[in-house]
Amino acid sequence: MKVGVGWLAAWVLAAQATYIATVERWRQEHEAELRAADGWLTLTGLIWLKEGLNELDLGVFELRQGKVTYRRAPGSPPVEMQPDVPGPADIRAVGDRQFHVLRRGPRYGLRVRDVNHPRLREFPGLQWFPVRESFRVRAKWVAASGTIRIPNVLGDIEERPSPGHAVFKLHGRECRLSPVVDGSELFFIFKDLTSGKETYPAGRFLYTQMPRGDVVELDFNKGENPPCAFTPYATCPLPPPENRLAVRVEAGEQYRH
Secondary structure, eight states: OHHHHHHHHHHHHHHHHHHHHHHHHHHHHHHHHHHSTTSGGGEEEEEEOOSEEEEETTEEEEEETTEEEEESSTTSOOEEEOOTTTSOOOOEEETTEEEEEEEETTEEEEEEEETTOHHHHHOOOOOBOOOOGGGEEEEEEEEEEEEEEEEBTTSOEEEEEEEEEEEEEETTEEEEEOOEEETTEEEEEEBOTTBTTTBOTTOEEEEEOOOBTTEEEEEGGGOBOOGGGTOTTOOOBOOOGGGBOSSOOOOSBOOOO
């Protein structure tokens, strides 16, 4: 009997170690994406375009009724630039700088990157809570066709389809989160009682796999900061009121004040 108990304890410890290693590897990959040439650390500008001609040091951009054309120099042939919505965005470069057109509601702008920006060299790295399996939650999935109103930092509100909500318990308290679909994943934008203290004030993001039947796994150890935590040139969505949790989620990415 003692041998069986010892074997079970060893198996549990090995499974925990494997899980922790998996999360740590995911965190390393997440930081590598942030540091990449097209990551958030290379952003150096967000320039909103006005209707008509916009003369910038990158060239001349003309916005006419939702269509943006670009000339590197006066007299050069115009090139239409597709925005990121619905995408894919056309990316162009001038020296070390890359830029593309983004669309946010009725607004059109230029997002500019510098692949040699000092912020990339000086970035101290991400800071995380220790991995704890208690924040790997098997939530009840309640499928329901509906919509969710998501605000953003620009003051816009976008109404997006939501396929249902997750119900779970943390610290003995029942919680509920509603996602939207992002590609092949569920995307949760949430805020909790650590927000503005240990974590980013505006809230955090969590991506999960699609539900399996009436269960969805929420691994808050992979909760991540929005792009606005790293650059003033992002247009982040904010947590809707129903995704503001009245508990502390001491898991995932922390925030360097």
